[in-house]
Amino acid sequence: MKKSESNDKLELSKAAMKEYGYKVIDLIVEHFDTQDQKTPVSQATRKEMDNLLAEDIPMTPTDSNQVLDFVMENVIPHSNIVSHPKSYSFVPGPSNYISTMADTLATGFNIFSGGWAASPAAAEIEIITMNWLLKIFGFPPKKGGGIFTSGGSMANLTALVTARRIKCGEDFSKATIYLSDQAHSSNIKAIKVIGFKKEQIRIIPTDSEFKIGLNKLKNAIAKDRIAGYHPFCMIASAGTTNTGTVDPLDEIAKICKEESLWFHIDGAYGGAAILADQGKKALKGIKKADSLTVDPHKWFFQPYEIGCLLVKNHNWLKNTFTEKPEYLRDVEGNTSEINFFDHGIQLTRRFRALKFYMSLKTFGLSSFQKAIQYNIDLAEQTEALLRKSGEWEIVSPATLAIINFRYHPIAKQLTEHQLDTINQSISKKITDKGEALLVTTVLQGQIVLRMCLINPRTTLEDVKSTITQCTLFGQEEIQRLGY
Amino acid sequence: MKKSESNDKLELSKAAMKEYGYKVIDLIVEHFDTQDQKTPVSQATRKEMDNLLAEDIPMTPTDSNQVLDFVMENVIPHSNIVSHPKSYSFVPGPSNYISTMADTLATGFNIFSGGWAASPAAAEIEIITMNWLLKIFGFPPKKGGGIFTSGGSMANLTALVTARRIKCGEDFSKATIYLSDQAHSSNIKAIKVIGFKKEQIRIIPTDSEFKIGLNKLKNAIAKDRIAGYHPFCMIASAGTTNTGTVDPLDEIAKICKEESLWFHIDGAYGGAAILADQGKKALKGIKKADSLTVDPHKWFFQPYEIGCLLVKNHNWLKNTFTEKPEYLRDVEGNTSEINFFDHGIQLTRRFRALKFYMSLKTFGLSSFQKAIQYNIDLAEQTEALLRKSGEWEIVSPATLAIINFRYHPIAKQLTEHQLDTINQSISKKITDKGEALLVTTVLQGQIVLRMCLINPRTTLEDVKSTITQCTLFGQEEIQRLGY
Structure with a gap:
């Protein structure tokens, strides 16, 4: 041209x-x-x-x-490389090449995945992959349903709108909702977006291991009932973004049943861990949820964007999000011709399911299982490594591939403030150097370094070299500050 | 492997x-x-x-x-080809190759476009392209802002959450919202999703030319005030999906100002028409909106998904969607380092802006202008063509590239019911044949054929051949039914 x-x-x-x-x-x-x-930080x-x-x-x-x-x-160069083996922060995006090309096909053919009639194949592939996910998470295969979304934020929002309609109907002015202080911020955002007031949100403190305090949860529900509120929904985390911690799902399921609460699990981060041994154990009870957020663009190694919401009964979504006049409603069921625009918020939808489908077919679920198992094991090896050192302290042990730790040379007897300063500096130094993306988070008032190890290309050598570098920075800082 | x-x-x-x-x-x-x-229908x-x-x-x-x-x-073959020149129904998706490849780059490098720190370049490109859009629509360049979304549904929802916060705060139990009976269903869906009751929604009838009735709108607002409601938001269409009709924006702006209503314009379909002569005229007053939805994956020829919300004041979005604790908030402004996850609902966001940017740079805005001008002219030529025929009736004249018409041979003196039957059959026959996607809509009780001609590769010859085919089907139907 x-x-x-x-x-x-x-x-x-x-x-x-x-x-x-x-x-x-x-x-x-x-x-x-x-x-x-390459270097991951820009x-x-x-x-x-x-x-x-x-x-x-x-x-x-x-x-x-x-x-x-x-x-x-x-x-392009002025971006962090979230798929880099030393991109440890937030939730890395390891991605994979097959899904990248599948997404390219979806874009190249510009397939409209809103309604069955526009693309029977896109709807069918979404149904099929949703059935795979229902099976993986132990949800009922015929009655259950779900939808791919842009990510966890929209999956959580979609779940909460559904919960609100079913548990409260149109008047939710006295309804209260419960989640822990470690729950992901997208839940609070969704709760406010869909019209709840701050005073209807109950943030329940977590225990020393970052799980929601069950006694505190029960107390809050009881107190709300006495005060005339209508407890309607509990959001459990599986696992939290900070520490990978899974709330006690079985116990929460029991409370939800007794109290007639909607049981939503935000498994955006940790859901996929069900494919590994430790994850299966940690996520016991996940199938008891009414709705479950899982984020394939996190630990199912998909490129952005693909989130997912699963529900126990696909009619819950259809009856919440169908806006067509009655006379135009299609006869529909999970065995029928689903219009996904009637199961969620978006009308125009790209063909997100294709990348999930093609990557699962090409690599096989066994590859995903091994990758996830590898990730979890690597975090445990990292924990063992750090525990052996006299300079590092584990603040939150390896849990679903996340580990939090801080530089804390025992011999030095440093104050909490000094430790915070040093660890913040270590993060800044290594990130400024660009060779690893390793930022801090705050756990129980302490500034700590956090590694999220869901990249299957991250090796123990990568982790060791980063920690060696961090140790040097820590020692430098102590010297510089004269501690 | x-x-x-x-x-x-x-x-x-x-x-x-x-x-x-x-x-x-x-x-x-x-x-x-x-x-x-190829044939567009599958x-x-x-x-x-x-x-x-x-x-x-x-x-x-x-x-x-x-x-x-x-x-x-x-x-792949079991999908309609929405980019086909004879894909006339719903809103076609003509797309373009440069944007397809730009999206591939965004996916290939898996760029996280949530926060400035993760990708300064992705944030910057979103700011730059948003500034282009602000300029195109006459919004204030420094103070204004916006965000790319998955599409019009999310752009409308994002706008309405913002309007609700600013006009109502947390208590919106008496707030009422106004839109015409031709407004897009995504608005009603968004209103319900964000927590309004049905009784708070006012559907205002349109006049014979599908524009909202201003007198009826004023009456509804006045009546609501007397009844103790709090009118807070008006949604105008520019243009409607059915007929391309633009509500009288200047007059609505005046009412909104007088009544202190938030003025949202849903320009998901027609906004881009501002680049053509007729569109500029029809969309006069668009710059008076508080918020404006535009859908680049419609008439800006982008592949799915990319919607857009523009607002008069970028702080409105930031102050509505920021969920971070106070102490973590970055100093931020339109001239600062924007974290787009604080300007909308999604936290993880793909780099949608790249395709808009690269296609605008490669083709130049002048190409987009000419394409849109061509689309609008083609619909007007189609109208002229049909008006000359004794067998076709224009039900809604060519408006922003949409035209509604029906087979109605004057000589035959058919009943409304017979006309409905024939036109439904014509649509079914041509769609079953697969050579054109031409479905019906219902306008003022009549079943009509609707063409949305926003594909720049659709020629007058394409339209003529489709109408010739439809005429034959119409004649066949009359014969078959013995009318």
Whole structure:
């Protein structure tokens, strides 16, 4: 395409498309092939980005390759590499190549996955993969249902709207909802978005091991009943983003049953761990939930975006989100022709299920099982490694591949404030250096380093080298500060 | 990868990735190159799809090319081609190749676009493209803001949560909201999702030209005030999905100002028309909105998913959706380092802005302008064509590239019921034949055929051939039914 000639069909020649497409593939393959050798952290200020990228609306065309080259040079590098083996923070996004290409197919064919009629195959693949997930989590295969969402935030929101309708109907002015102080912030956000007041939210303290305090939960429910409130929903975490901790699901299920509460489990982070031994044990009781959030773009190794909500009864979603006039409603069931736009909030939906489907088929569930088992084992090995050292303290032991620890040389007898300062510095130094993304979190008032080890390409050597580096930074800091 | 050996890093060799990637590109390029010659409609029952695709969780690996071949043979073909020139129904998705590849880059590098720190470049590109959109729609460039969403449903929902917080605070039990009977169903869905009762929603009838009745709107507001309600928000359509009709925006802005209502415009369908002459005229007053939904995956020719919400003041979003504890809030402004997860509902967000950015840069806004101008002109030419015929009646004239019409041979003096039957049959016949996706809608009680002509590759010849075919079907039906 020549400059200044507009292209009013927005088309490229076949040859130009091929050349451009192959170039994009080369770039992505190169990235997959070399990403482990790159540095995961990229930092920039708004001013730096403005200087590099700010521009007014481009009125005339620019050569497509020139734009691509510009993006590869100036845009793509200024991002953290969340799939890097030393990207330990938040929840890493290890991704996989098959899903990347599956997503490309979904985009290339621009498949509309809202209703059955628009794409019977997209709806069918979503039904099939949902059935796989129902089976994995022990949900009823025929009666159960679910939907892929943009992520955990929307899955939680979709669950809570469903819970609200079923438990409260239209008037939820006295309804109260319960979750622990370690529950993910997306739950609070969803609760407020769907119209609850702050005074209807009960944040229940966790115990010393970051599990919700059951006695405190029971007390809160009882107190609310006496005060005339209507306890309607409990959100359990499985596991928490901070520590990987799973709330006691069996016990919570019992309370929910006794109290007639909706039982939602936010398993956005930890749900997939059910495929590994330790996870299966930790997640016992997960099948008792009324609704369950799982995030395939976390520990099912999918690229962004794909979240998922499972429910015990697929009609719950349909009856909550169908907006069509009665006379247009299709006869529908889990064995029928599902219009997924009637099972959630989005009308236009991309074909998210395809990447989950193709990667499961290509690698087999056994590969996912082994990867997840490897992740959990690696965190336990990391814990063992740190416990042997006289300089490191485990603050929260390896749990579903997350471990929290801090630099704490016993011999030095440092104050809590000094420890906070040192650990914050270690995080800043290693992140500034760019070689590892390792940020802090706050647990029981202490600033700690947190590793989330769900990348199957992260090796024990990677972890060791990062900890060695952190130890050096810790020693430097002690010297510098004169502790 | 051999069968039965699991792949616990979920990796492919570099050579395998290249081969697979090139194959995917070949398939997509072939599709772009030949899609206009394909048939746009693909229908299948649940039973057919089950027979073809249903399977249990695949435990062991399958050769990646075998899976890809299976998907290309059995999944991809069973979808309507929404980018086909004769895909006239709902809102077509013409898409474009550059955006498809940009999305592939975003997925390939798995860029997390939630917070500034995770990807300064992704945040910056979202800020830049949002500024382009603010400028296009006449919103204040410094003070204004916005966010890309999964689509119009989420953009509308995000707007309404913002409106509710600002106009009502936490107690919205007496708040009422106004929209026309032609407003998109996603608005009603959003209103219910965020916690309003049915009795708080006012559906205002439209006039004979499908615009909201202003007098009826004023009456409803006045009546609600007398009854002790709190009118807080008006949703105008620009344009409606049925007919492309734009509500009288200037007049509504005036009412909203007088009544202190939040003024939201759902421009998911028609917003982009502002780039063409007729659209600019029809959308006069759009800049007076407090919030505006636009859907780049509709008339900005982007592949799914990308919706957009613009607001007059970017702080409105930040103050509505920030969930972080106070002490963690970053200093932030439109000239600062925006964390988009604090401006909307999603925490994890894919890099949607990249496709909008790269396609605008590559084609230039002038190409988009010409494409949209072409679309609107084509609908007007279609109207002229139909008006000349003695067999067709225009039910709603060409408006922002949408036209509604019905087969109605004057000479025959058919009843309304007979006309409904014939037009329903025409739609069924042409869709069953697969050569055009042309479904009906109901306007003022009449079953009519609806064309949405936003595909820049649709020619007047395409339209003529479809209408010729429809005329034949109409004549056949009259004969068959003995009218």
